[in-house]
Amino acid sequence: xxxxxxxxxxxxxxxxxxxxxxxxxxxxxxxxxxxxxxxxxxxxxxxxxxxxxxxxxxxxxxxxxxxxxxxxxxxxxxxxxxxxxxxxxxxxxxxxxxxxxxxxxxxxxxxxxx
Amino acid sequence: xxxxxxxxxxxxxxxxxxxxxxxxxxxxxxxxxxxxxxxxxxxxxxxxxxxxxxxxxxxxxxxxxxxxxxxxxxxxxxxxxxxxxxxxxxxxxxxxxxxxxxxxxxxxxx
Numbered sequence: 001x002x003x004x005x006x007x008x009x010x011x012x013x014x015x016x017x018x019x020x021x022x023x024x025x026x027x028x029x030x031x032x033x034x035x036x037x038x039x040x041x042x043x044x045x046x047x048x049x050x051x052x053x054x055x056x057x058x059x060x061x062x063x064x065x066x067x068x069x070x071x072x073x074x075x076x077x078x079x080x081x082x083x084x085x086x087x088x089x090x091x092x093x094x095x096x097x098x099x100x101x102x103x104x105x106x107x108x109x110x111x112x113x114x
Numbered sequence: 115x116x117x118x119x120x121x122x123x124x125x126x127x128x129x130x131x132x133x134x135x136x137x138x139x140x141x142x143x144x145x146x147x148x149x150x151x152x153x154x155x156x157x158x159x160x161x162x163x164x165x166x167x168x169x170x171x172x173x174x175x176x177x178x179x180x181x182x183x184x185x186x187x188x189x190x191x192x193x194x195x196x197x198x199x200x201x202x203x204x205x206x207x208x209x210x211x212x213x214x215x216x217x218x219x220x221x222x223x224x
Contacts, residue, residue, distance in 0.1 A: 033212075042118070042202055042214035043158070050209070058211070090157055097209045099145045100165055105157040 003027065004106035006091050011111045013078065013085060021076045021109045023091035029104075031097040032074035036060060037088040049074055050097040078111065086113050117141060118205050120215035129224050133190040137203030137215055140184065146206040147179055147186045151199045152217070158202055162188060193222040 004025045013019045023032065031050050035043040045058030049068040063082025068074055074093075078085045089109045094101040121136040135149075146165050150158035162177040164170045164186065170177045176189040186205075190197055203215040 035214075040216070042216045043204075043212075044214075045211060048211070099206050099209060100163070102148065102160055102163060103212060105159070108157045 004091060004093055004104060006089075006106040006109050008109060009107070011109055012114050013111060014114050016080045018077055018079050019111070021078070021089055021091075021111070023074045023076065023106060025072055025074075025091075025093045025106075027093060027095075027104070028071070029093035029095050030071070031094045031101070032068070033092040033094075033103060034058075034064070034066065034074070034076045035090045035092065037090060043090060046076065048097075085111055087111060117213045118203055118215040120201075120203050120218045122218075124219035124221055126221045126223060127193050129193060129195060129222055131193050131222075133193045133197065133220055133222070135188040135190075135201050135203075135218050135220065137186045137188075137205075138184055139186070139205045139213075141205070141207045141213075142181075142184065144181075144184075144205045144207045147177070148204040148206070148212070149175075149177060149186075149188045150202040150204060151197075152202055153199045161201070190220075193220075195222050195224055198222050 007022045033048040034046040047066040049055035065077045091106040092103040094103045127133045148163045149161045152158040164177040164179045174191045178187045200217040202217045204212045
């Protein structure tokens, strides 16, 4: 089956801890994205990558880091500098980063702070 | 002013009625427009995309775009209880970046 997988489904973070959210796609897509969704709100872009070994900050990158060492993988690290990390994190991918390209979403990871 | 703004909800319609969801955007250079549906606790799934002025129909769904008025809408005909979800409007203004509205909650009651 082709698609986007995210793990874990739920993640608990202790204060001062860094945690990493996994995102893998087997769609052969070049572009990948990370969004954050808070209750009752739309999605906000954290980071995106148009090609392997390259990525750009989105609108709310502070407190987050990413890497893109492989085409199929785009992990997101939520660092201790992110003071309000509780949210629903969504990974997406698109064939390219063109303006008319549709972004497809993974199932999401819900991050909670202990 | 928010970059992408959707009509405030929640919106409640009876089964079989037409549901009308509206979205306005502020950036005139916006090129592409998307409607996603999101069920509670799930990730968004694409319903429609539209790039040119006018209407685009797909089954019970019709997207309407008016770039002069910076307005995009989604009509759902013959609404079903299974259409009950949050609908997200998204606008693409530059490569690789989608800006989302806050979403409109739609409830279709039997």
